[in-house]
Amino acid sequence: MRAxxxxxxxxxxxxxxxxxxxxxxxxxxxxxxxxLARAAGLSRQTAEVALADLTERGxxxxxxxxxxxxxxPARRFRFRAEAGHxxxxxxxxxxxxxxxxxxxxDVTEQxxxxxxxxxxxxxxxxxxxxxxxxxVEAAGLARGGVWAATVxxxxxxxxxxxxxxxxxxxxxTGLDLGGHVGRWFGCPGFAANDANLAAVAEHWRGxxxxxxxxxxxxxxxxAGHGLLLDGRLRTGRTGSAGELGRLPLAxxxxxxxxxxEAGRDAEEIFQAAxxxxxxxxxxxxxxxxxxxxxxxxxxxxxxxxxxxxxGGLSRAGEPLLERMRAHLAEMCLNPPEVAxxxxxxxxxxxxxxxxxxxHVEQERLGL
Amino acid sequence: MRAxxxxxxxxxxxxxxxxxxxxxxxxxxxxxxxxLARAAGLSRQTAEVALADLTERGxxxxxxxxxxxxxxPARRFRFRAEAGHxxxxxxxxxxxxxxxxxxxxDVTEQxxxxxxxxxxxxxxxxxxxxxxxxxVEAAGLARGGVWAATVxxxxxxxxxxxxxxxxxxxxxTGLDLGGHVGRWFGCPGFAANDANLAAVAEHWRGxxxxxxxxxxxxxxxxAGHGLLLDGRLRTGRTGSAGELGRLPLAxxxxxxxxxxEAGRDAEEIFQAAxxxxxxxxxxxxxxxxxxxxxxxxxxxxxxxxxxxxxGGLSRAGEPLLERMRAHLAEMCLNPPEVAxxxxxxxxxxxxxxxxxxxHVEQERLGL
DNA sequence: TCCAATTATGAGAAGATGCGACGTAAAGCT
DNA sequence: AGCTTTACGTCGCATCTTCTCATAATTGGA
Numbered sequence: 001m002r003a004x005x006x007x008x009x010x011x012x013x014x015x016x017x018x019x020x021x022x023x024x025x026x027x028x029x030x031x032x033x034x035x036l037a038r039a040a041g042l043s044r045q046t047a048e049v050a051l052a053d054l055t056e057r058g059x060x061x062x063x064x065x066x067x068x069x070x071x072x073p074a075r076r077f078r079f080r081a082e083a084g085h086x087x088x089x090x091x092x093x094x095x096x097x098x099x100x101x102x103x104x105x106d107v108t109e110q111x112x113x114x115x116x117x118x119x120x121x122x123x124x125x126x127x128x129x130x131x132x133x134x135x136v137e138a139a140g141l142a143r144g145g146v147w148a149a150t151v152x153x154x155x156x157x158x159x160x161x162x163x164x165x166x167x168x169x170x171x172x173t174g175l176d177l178g179g180h181v182g183r184w185f186g187c188p189g190f191a192a193n194d195a196n197l198a199a200v201a202e203h204w205r206g207x208x209x210x211x212x213x214x215x216x217x218x219x220x221x222x223a224g225h226g227l228l229l230d231g232r233l234r235t236g237r238t239g240s241a242g243e244l245g246r247l248p249l250a251x252x253x254x255x256x257x258x259x260x261e262a263g264r265d266a267e268e269i270f271q272a273a274x275x276x277x278x279x280x281x282x283x284x285x286x287x288x289x290x291x292x293x294x295x296x297x298x299x300x301x302x303x304x305x306x307x308x309x310x311g312g313l314s315r316a317g318e319p320l321l322e323r324m325r326a327h328l329a330e331m332c333l334n335p336p337e338v339a340x341x342x343x344x345x346x347x348x349x350x351x352x353x354x355x356x357x358x359h360v361e362q363e364r365l366g367l
Numbered sequence: 368m369r370a371x372x373x374x375x376x377x378x379x380x381x382x383x384x385x386x387x388x389x390x391x392x393x394x395x396x397x398x399x400x401x402x403l404a405r406a407a408g409l410s411r412q413t414a415e416v417a418l419a420d421l422t423e424r425g426x427x428x429x430x431x432x433x434x435x436x437x438x439x440p441a442r443r444f445r446f447r448a449e450a451g452h453x454x455x456x457x458x459x460x461x462x463x464x465x466x467x468x469x470x471x472x473d474v475t476e477q478x479x480x481x482x483x484x485x486x487x488x489x490x491x492x493x494x495x496x497x498x499x500x501x502x503v504e505a506a507g508l509a510r511g512g513v514w515a516a517t518v519x520x521x522x523x524x525x526x527x528x529x530x531x532x533x534x535x536x537x538x539x540t541g542l543d544l545g546g547h548v549g550r551w552f553g554c555p556g557f558a559a560n561d562a563n564l565a566a567v568a569e570h571w572r573g574x575x576x577x578x579x580x581x582x583x584x585x586x587x588x589x590a591g592h593g594l595l596l597d598g599r600l601r602t603g604r605t606g607s608a609g610e611l612g613r614l615p616l617a618x619x620x621x622x623x624x625x626x627x628e629a630g631r632d633a634e635e636i637f638q639a640a641x642x643x644x645x646x647x648x649x650x651x652x653x654x655x656x657x658x659x660x661x662x663x664x665x666x667x668x669x670x671x672x673x674x675x676x677x678g679g680l681s682r683a684g685e686p687l688l689e690r691m692r693a694h695l696a697e698m699c700l701n702p703p704e705v706a707x708x709x710x711x712x713x714x715x716x717x718x719x720x721x722x723x724x725x726h727v728e729q730e731r732l733g734l
Numbered sequence: 735t736c737c738a739a740t741t742a743t744g745a746g747a748a749g750a751t752g753c754g755a756c757g758t759a760a761a762g763c764t
Numbered sequence: 765a766g767c768t769t770t771a772c773g774t775c776g777c778a779t780c781t782t783c784t785c786a787t788a789a790t791t792g793g794a
Contacts, residue, residue: 009752010779017781022391034742043782044743071741073791156700165700213604227603227668236670237580238701244667300611301594301668303603333523333532334605376781377751384752401771410753411772438770439760 014049017042019366021050022059025079026104030063032074051077058083059365073256080125081106085141086360087149087185088353090194090346091128093117093168093221097349098131100139100146103365105204105357109135111348123170127317129184136185146185148359150178152197154224158239161191165240180250188359194218195242197351199226202308204354206342213304213339215242215336217295219255219287220312225298244294255292255313259282268317284316288323295324296331303334310341314346381416384409386734388417388511390425392446392578393471397430399441412660416698418444425450426470452508454516454552455719457561458495458544458586460484460535463497464716467506470732472724473570476502477716481727488538488706490546503552513552514731515723519564519715523592525606528558532607555726561585562609563600564718565708566593569675571721573709580671582609583708584662586622586654589678592665602724603638611661622680637683655690663690663698670701677708 017040017208019022023032024039029038037047055077063078066198081104090097094117100109111131115124128151136146155166161178181191199216202208208216208228215224225242227234234241259266264280272280295307307328321338329333383408391406392398398406404414411511421427422444430445448471457464460482460651467476482491495518503513522533528545543556549556566583567577571628575583583593594601601608628687632649640645662674674695680687687706695702728734 010377010380010781012383013377013751013780016379032742045783046781048743049780070742070791072741072743072787074742225668229596232597232601234596234669237672237703238670239672240667240700242668243670243700297664298668300607301609301665302593302601303605303608303610305604332609333610336604377749377779379752382782399771412754412774413752415773416751436770437762437768439758439772441771 004235008102015366017046018050018053018301021047022365023118025060025077030076034074034078036077036274037287084147084360085145086353086356087132087146088356089128089151089181090348090352091124091151091153095130097346098137099349099353101353105353109134109138121175125180134171138148139263143184146187147364148188148194148356149185150183150190150356151181152192152194152348152352153177154194156240156243157191157193161189164238182240190355191345193224193239194348194353195224195226197355198234198310199228200233201343201347202352203228203231204339207339208306211306214306214308215295215298215304216308216310217291217310219291219309219314227298227301242298244297253286254297255290258286273319274317280299281319285323287313288320291328292324292331296328299328299332299336304336306337306339308339308341310347314341344346383445385412385417385420388414389421389732392427392444397443397445399443401441403444412495414551426592441495451514452512452726453720453723454499454513455716455723456518456548457715457719458498458518463495463498464713466716466720467502472720478502482513487539492547499551502565511553513554515555515726516548516552517546517557517559517723519559519561519719520544521561523607523610524558524560528556551653557722559722560591560606561715562593563602564715565677566595566676567600567721568696568710568714568718569708570595572600574675574706578673581673581675582662582665582671583675584658585678586658586676588617596663596669599682609665610614611664615670620657621654622654622657625650627714640686641684649687651686652690654680655687656694659691659694661696663695665704666695666699671703673704673706675706675708677714681708
């Protein structure tokens, strides 16, 4: 029970109202003083004071004085999204993606780099740093221009940003990933599980925009489940929430085995299935069954509104979804909606950006 | 995004400070003005104003003027827990328990009534109302003295307090349980799943007091799982979170079948197991295995800190826990702690009390 | 070109709240 | 009875918000 009796003087009011003004400014784009005051639920004078404060902190700026309407031209303000930036990284077994985004979360730079599955940890880290600094330099940011950074990776990542279990990436287990990335830019650094970050991205701007309880199924080469409840990430005590590896689910089939038995290239099967090929559809059905088995455990446990399917198998598209819906309907009392991931391969880095922004908004913007 | 720009004037400060004062008053018991001010982080004057407000609302009272210390006697204030009451009910297939509690959550009246498994819904409801009103009348409460009421029952209960699925109680499906109990006392009425309420009770005052992420396993005649994350109940979109009934878990055994095969009375087996009887221990191990199977799904999905075991099988005590720990350790990467329920048969009604209090604290006390 | 209409600004007054300081009251102790 | 101790109560001041009203800067039409 904190945040109650810390400083309930008028300074708190001021902070609250500045926060409300900043929120209104970020939500509604460039606005006049009067519009901002109305949006924030404040008087014009109060909004003005708040904006003076924000301007001094570099977060707001008075912009183009007017546009063609009757009456005295209104003062317009805009949010200075370029006042700070965050870095989001996806460090996978085979590829690395770095993104640089401004305070609006708009991605201004991004770099893909290829990695090797067997690459040692130090080399992979160096590659990730190169991808990230390339973005930062391309944007011409000064030292201290990165306010927070987050890495997403496969494996179990604990609250402190340390990888506690990683089976896919050599030398990864025990690595303080969050600490490393923070040191690169002299800013707070975080790390999280890839499926969890993908879930965050979908909730932020993707298929799960209007949903607060969702399960993300990362299928394919990297597998895992992400869990968002009440709009917040659930990683569990040790960060291993959603790691179903050892749950003895009856009748589960490994996707790679299924695809192996099919004897055709995955992409080929997916296209054939979308064209209506019976044999390919049967393969997709078996894949869907496997995904639904895993997802059903999460669905039965948390009863979410939506299941978002991402990762390699999601390239099978609508036929896969349709079969997953059917299988989930058999396995669950109240089957949730099922949707495809919006962002595909970029979702993990995008979720990392969002997580870094969460920190910035809370700590530096005081939101 | 609300609660930002609603009324950020000084009245908000006042509400916040009154809230802080009330919080300090409830936490620390009867205290002097100065102590209260310090605990709430306010000046004495501000605390005084807040207390005047609370006194007017009947929530605080100036009590015994002094005790034997040097100096001018301090004014002492106490929280008037008797200003309001809540009702918590446990309506099960065979028994009904009603509790009346004051604003501190202290149970002042309680009544058990026997029901029959085959009793029609209307009759069961009438019995529940009788149990509850008996408590209210015994306490001599005036009309309007009950500020909120909650019922716990087996089955799936949705957010609105309606029973959407009930297999154990005839006529229960579709019943607006929350609405009924609210109408009895002319107050807000709520209903929730029994295992969930038991989890709430354990988190409130039981084995899970110091833990915010927990899974409650209600074992035995009534089965189910309760889920608390971040200290808050997770019921899911439709209220069916934790209903694993249709999860195809390999190697799961029905407890009643296990006990049936054992050929002895359950109570007898539990006692023998606690005395070290090998055969009885084997039965307990099979039961523990079944419970752990179900619990493991929840544990793997949400990675909680603690699993609390309640319900009939929990009477097997420490041997059951010990076996569950062993089985969970096999099934989970990071096995959580396992503990026995503190409250036994009263946990559901107690959780109902707590849920009613949650509503009262939020809506009537403005906490 | 000038004037009315329109819209927003800017300054001042009033109301509410919180806090620090200082004098005062009420007890115990010698 | 007087001193010490502890807490009370009042006063004044600072902060913050809102309301009001006069003023400024445009547009559009006569």
